Amino acid sequence: MPILESGTNCLKGGVYKAFNKIGLEKFYFPVSILTEFGYTLLSKLNFGSNATPYKLNSYISDFKTNIKLAERENDQLLAVVTGANSGVGYETAKSLAYAGYVVIMACRNKELTEKAISDLKTETGLDSFKFMELNLASFKSIRKFLESFKAQYTKLDLLINNAGVMMCPYMTTEDGLELQFGTNHVGHFILTNGLLNEIKAAKRARILCLSSIAQFTGVYDKSLVLESSKYDKVVNYGISKLANAMFARELSKRLEGTGVTVNSLHPGAVDTNLNRHLGITAYSIGRKFLTLFLLSPAAGSLTSVKLALSSEYEGVTGKYFEHEHEMVPKIEVDNPELCKDLWDFTEELIATYDK
Ligand SMILES: NC(=O)c1ccc[n+]([C@@H]2O[C@H](COP(=O)([O-])OP(=O)(O)OC[C@H]3O[C@@H](n4cnc5c(N)ncnc54)[C@H](OP(=O)(O)O)[C@@H]3O)[C@@H](O)[C@H]2O)c1
Numbered sequence: 001m002p003i004l005e006s007g008t009n010c011l012k013g014g015v016y017k018a019f020n021k022i023g024l025e026k027f028y029f030p031v032s033i034l035t036e037f038g039y040t041l042l043s044k045l046n047f048g049s050n051a052t053p054y055k056l057n058s059y060i061s062d063f064k065t066n067i068k069l070a071e072r073e074n075d076q077l078l079a080v081v082t083g084a085n086s087g088v089g090y091e092t093a094k095s096l097a098y099a100g101y102v103v104i105m106a107c108r109n110k111e112l113t114e115k116a117i118s119d120l121k122t123e124t125g126l127d128s129f130k131f132m133e134l135n136l137a138s139f140k141s142i143r144k145f146l147e148s149f150k151a152q153y154t155k156l157d158l159l160i161n162n163a164g165v166m167m168c169p170y171m172t173t174e175d176g177l178e179l180q181f182g183t184n185h186v187g188h189f190i191l192t193n194g195l196l197n198e199i200k201a202a203k204r205a206r207i208l209c210l211s212s213i214a215q216f217t218g219v220y221d222k223s224l225v226l227e228s229s230k231y232d233k234v235v236n237y238g239i240s241k242l243a244n245a246m247f248a249r250e251l252s253k254r255l256e257g258t259g260v261t262v263n264s265l266h267p268g269a270v271d272t273n274l275n276r277h278l279g280i281t282a283y284s285i286g287r288k289f290l291t292l293f294l295l296s297p298a299a300g301s302l303t304s305v306k307l308a309l310s311s312e313y314e315g316v317t318g319k320y321f322e323h324e325h326e327m328v329p330k331i332e333v334d335n336p337e338l339c340k341d342l343w344d345f346t347e348e349l350i351a352t353y354d355k
Contacts, residue, residue, distance in 0.1 A: 004042070006325040008035060013328035016216075020331055029216045036213065036269045039323055043268075043299045052299045055306075055324075060099045063309035067100070075203070078156055079308075080149075080195070082106045082134060082188070083163025085116040087272030088210070091301035092160060092308070094120055097128040099309055101158065106134040106145065106191075136163055136187025137173035139354055146194040155201035158308055161188040161209045161244070167233040168277040175353040180233075181225045184240035189247060189346050200258050204314070207251065208307050211244040211264040211329075213322065218242035220332045222345060233277070243342060245320050245329050250339040252318030261317035263307055268323060269293065270300030 012035055019028045046052060067077075077100055084093040084105040093103045097120070107113040110133060117129045132148060135141035149156075164184050173182035192207060199205045218238030224230050225239060248264035255262060271294035306324050307313055320329035332338050 002325070005039070005323050008039070009322055009325045009327045012322075016328050025216075025331070029213070032213045032216060033269075037293055040269060040293055040295055043295055052296065052302065055302055056095050056298070059302075059306050059309045060095055062311055063099045066311040077101045077158070078104070078153060078202075079158035079160065080104045080106050080132075080156060081160040081162055082136065082191070085109065085113040087274065087297050088267045088270055088300045088304065089160070089162040090116055090120070091297045092162065092304045093129060094124060095301060095305040096158070096308065097124055097126045102128050102130065104130050104132050104149075106132050107163075108133065108135040108137075108141075134191070135174075136183045136191065137179060139175050139190065139350070141174075142187060142190045142194070145191070149195070150198070153198060156195055156198040157202040157205050159192060159195060159199060159205075159207045160304060160308065161192065161207070162304070163188075164210060164240075164274065166214075166274045166277060167237050169233065170228055170231045175355060177349065177353055178225055178228070178231065178236060180236050180240040181243065184237075185243035185247060186346055186349060188244070190350065192247075192251065196255075199260055200255075203259075205260045206308060206313075207248070207260065207262040208304055209244045209248040209262070209264040210304070211248070211266055211320065212237075212241040213266045214238045215242040215245050215266075215330045215333075218330070220246070220338055220342065242330055242332060243346075245333045246339045246342045247346075248320075249318050249329075249333050250336075250343050253336070253339075255317070261313070261315065263313070263317060263319050263321060264329070265303045265307060265321040266323075266327075267300040267303055268295045270295045270297055272297055272300070 015031055016028050019025050079096050079101040081089050081093050081103055083089045085107045093105060096103050105113050105117060113131045117131060120129050121127060132145060134145040165180055168179055171179040173179055177186055214237055217234060218241060245264040248262050252262040271291050303321050303324050307321060319326050320333060321327060
């Protein structure tokens with residue numbers, strides 16, 4: 001139901017802008033959560049052209065039609081998906097393999113990823129998945145990943161910055177940064193910048209950054225990132241997801257004219273392991289109840305898969321998406337000075353915290 005989805009985004013965008021104008025921005029997030037439930041209920045009408053498998057197949061076949069066979073035969077498409085061993089990333093990796101990509105599963109846990117790869121191979125009958133170790137909470141691990149990638153590949157067609165950690169108690173990365181900002185934003189910042197030469201070497205590369213509607217709970221305030229006494233697990237998750245969208249916007253500007261596109265997205269409220277720090281385990285009654293109000297991981301992969309594959313988004317860059325359609329991001333994302341400031345701040349943090 002694309003008209004309903006894009007119509008809802010239009011309405012929500014209008015409400016957000018209006019709330020902003022009259023200083024009621026903080027009341028927008030509850031509105032947004034309510035529309036999430038509406039969307040989830042809609043997605044449970046899993047039949048016809050609304051069904052998740054139907055939509056995924058249509059994005060995959062659209063891609064296969066548009067990338068000419070000869071082009072594919074001479075040029076093996078390569079994708080890196082961070083955190084692909086579970087949830088949204090796992091389902092995204094599956095669709096990319098069906099579309100003809102070799103998918104590098106850039107993950108921190110070898111055992112979990114080997115199990116995921118074995119399941120993906122069984123499910124798809126494809127041998128298109130490779131494990132490469134990457135811990136985004138460690139500068140050393142990211143640099144090791146980059147070294148190993150560059151030793152094997154000269155171009156990268158698709159980078160999906162998907163990995164994430166949500167609402168954990170105060171913790172730090174190996175290098176001492178607050179864990180959510182350090183992993184979700186700074187880790188992906190180093191990874192993406194380190195892969196830019198290979199990304200530019202591809203014919204039509206795309207970069208996706210998984211943000212969240214939680215960006216609307218975030219504020220661009222450096223002291224909240226730097227001072228542990230100010231830590232609030234909800235606000236700091238929001239800050240890291242706001243940073244994902246601001247980074248995507250700034251990078252899209254810096255890559256203008258290269259043919260590389262960069263977009264950010266919210267995958268929906270999805271039933272995954274992301275809730276681990278909320279005390280909701282896979283087998284708890286809370287999780288089973290919550291599942292009723294959450295998208296399946298496959299439905300949660302729809303926006304990533306569409307942005308990665310659809311010809312509709314050829315050349316589209318610097319935008320933010322929810323539920324497979326463009327959406328208005330938090331106001332900071334539309335502020336070029338702030339986005340550049342975040343970039344400079346991140347570089348300073350890396351220089352300071354690098355041991
Ligand atoms: N689920 C939702 O409702 C929702 C809503 C909005 C946005 N998102 C965003 O969607 C993305 C995917 O999340 P998901 O829902 O699919 O959750 P998930 O199943 O928990 O997947 C998260 C992935 O990130 C990996 N990861 C965490 N810390 C890492 C690190 N330091 N280095 C490398 N990988 C790391 C995890 O690895 P391990 O398995 O080893 O822990 C896992 O593979 C996240 O960016 C999240 O913020 C999700």
